[in-house]
Amino acid sequence: MFKIKTYNAISPKGLARFAPDRFEVGSTITAPHAILLRSHKLQGELVPGSLLAVARAGAGVNNIPVEDYGTQGIVVFNTPGANANAVKELVLAGMLLATRGILPGIAYAQSLGHMTDSAAMHALLEKEKAKFAGGELRGKTLGIVGLGAIGSMVADMALALGMKVLGFDPALSIDAAWRLSNAVQRMENLPSLLGRADYVSLHVPALDATRHMINAQALAGIKPGAVLLNFARETIVDAAAVLAALQSGRLGRYVCDFPEPGFAQEPKIIALPHIGASTEESEENCAVMAADQLIDFLDNGHISNSVNYPAIRMDRTPGATRITLANHNVAGVLGHALSVLAEAQVNVIDMSNRSRDALAYNIIDAGSAPGADALAAIGQVDGVIRVRVV
Numbered sequence: 001m002f003k004i005k006t007y008n009a010i011s012p013k014g015l016a017r018f019a020p021d022r023f024e025v026g027s028t029i030t031a032p033h034a035i036l037l038r039s040h041k042l043q044g045e046l047v048p049g050s051l052l053a054v055a056r057a058g059a060g061v062n063n064i065p066v067e068d069y070g071t072q073g074i075v076v077f078n079t080p081g082a083n084a085n086a087v088k089e090l091v092l093a094g095m096l097l098a099t100r101g102i103l104p105g106i107a108y109a110q111s112l113g114h115m116t117d118s119a120a121m122h123a124l125l126e127k128e129k130a131k132f133a134g135g136e137l138r139g140k141t142l143g144i145v146g147l148g149a150i151g152s153m154v155a156d157m158a159l160a161l162g163m164k165v166l167g168f169d170p171a172l173s174i175d176a177a178w179r180l181s182n183a184v185q186r187m188e189n190l191p192s193l194l195g196r197a198d199y200v201s202l203h204v205p206a207l208d209a210t211r212h213m214i215n216a217q218a219l220a221g222i223k224p225g226a227v228l229l230n231f232a233r234e235t236i237v238d239a240a241a242v243l244a245a246l247q248s249g250r251l252g253r254y255v256c257d258f259p260e261p262g263f264a265q266e267p268k269i270i271a272l273p274h275i276g277a278s279t280e281e282s283e284e285n286c287a288v289m290a291a292d293q294l295i296d297f298l299d300n301g302h303i304s305n306s307v308n309y310p311a312i313r314m315d316r317t318p319g320a321t322r323i324t325l326a327n328h329n330v331a332g333v334l335g336h337a338l339s340v341l342a343e344a345q346v347n348v349i350d351m352s353n354r355s356r357d358a359l360a361y362n363i364i365d366a367g368s369a370p371g372a373d374a375l376a377a378i379g380q381v382d383g384v385i386r387v388r389v390v
């Protein structure tokens with residue numbers, strides 16, 4: 001029986017993937033084999049010795065000590081793309097809210113609740129409506145920083161709206177490049193994008209390298225009056241610099257999913273309570289994908305969409321015993337572990353080995369089950385992080 005500890009509201013459709021006869025799932029579980037979570041912060045929490053994997057039902061993994069867990073043999077997964085459409089649609093809403101008099105218009109219409117005469121009300125509305133006039137998105141330029149799952153969908157949406165789209169992503173993966181429309185004009189650096197775009201939408205992960213990428217210096221070069229949208233993470237912008245740029249008039253509006261103290265007093269800010277992925281569809285997609293990845297890892301040792309271990313899968317050899325091995329990616333570790341199996345007269349039938357940066361992972365199908373002594377000896381091999389029979 002595997003024990004799965006959950007944090008946050010995980011969609012019931014995802015939780016239903018865990019067969020109750022093989023998985024115990026809940027928020028109060030102790031000594032879990034795996035954790036399934038959304039935004040709950042694991043940094044600073046005690047790591048249970050039983051923990052084999054963490055699955056983030058979502059994209060951003062800045063709430064998980066990914067590297068540290070990797071060196072402890074804990075595989076961290078996320079669900080790339082599973083909530084991208086939800087974010088994309090909210091970016092559109094953000095652009096419209098920043099451009100049309102929607103919010104003040106609604107507030108004004110609601111303020112007329114005391115009126116009883118329909119004709120008088122319509123006459124008043126027609127007189128006052130000029131106060132709530134705005135602009136259109138068509139023909140404007142959108143600059144997208146980060147052209148991954150969300151950025152590429154935002155690009156397609158903006159192109160469909162008749163916008164011109166600029167993109168900046170120095171780390172663009174080959175898969176992401178294939179997904180991207182060739183109508184997106186690639187910028188060589190951030191200042192080039194900021195100086196040209198009427199709207200700038202941020203879709204980069206929270207990393208040391210992206211911390212405060214939108215700071216006072218960047219904002220000094222932004223197109224005057226531009227709208228900045230941040231549905232990525234709070235750390236990517238320097239909030240004080242954004243407030244100063246709004247107050248000086250350099251920045252037109254700031255739309256974000258991450259309110260900060262002081263934002264409520266600034267009328268040019270539209271801040272939402274981190275609801276970019278809060279749709280039924282996206283919560284389901286993320287939870288199902290995260291659960292399936294965890295189950296395949298716990299049952300078969302397969303890894304897909306991990307952010308610290310390599311992707312790996314191997315068809316099971318009928319009748320074989322499957323051993324998985326996580327190790328430091330240095331010469332000799334695997335050979336040493338295999339020699340332990342050979343000494344124990346355990347024949348290797350099939351094997352797959354993958355590495356990612358400083359870590360490696362192996363799936364070994366053996367003709368017979370290694371004894372507890374052999375497994376313990378493999379665990380003692382210098383460089384081996386974790387060995388498991390699955």
Ligand SMILES: NC(=O)C1=CN([C@@H]2O[C@H](COP(=O)(O)OP(=O)(O)OC[C@H]3O[C@@H](n4cnc5c(N)ncnc54)[C@H](O)[C@@H]3O)[C@@H](O)[C@H]2O)C=CC1
Binds near residue numbers: 080081233
């Ligand atoms: N508001 C919300 O509820 C949500 C927020 N997010 C945030 O959005 C981020 C992006 O999500 P996805 O598009 O799914 O991730 P992704 O991994 O598909 O795309 C991120 C892109 O950013 C690029 N990138 C990395 N460093 C960069 C830099 N310095 N400059 C420009 N580009 C850079 C990468 O090359 C990659 O193409 C997540 O990491 C998360 O923080 C994601 C989902 C929901």
Ligand SMILES: O=C(O)CCC(=O)C(=O)O
Binds near residue numbers: 038039059061083276
């Ligand atoms: O789970 C959520 O609601 C947050 C989603 C998010 O920020 C992400 O996927 O990075």
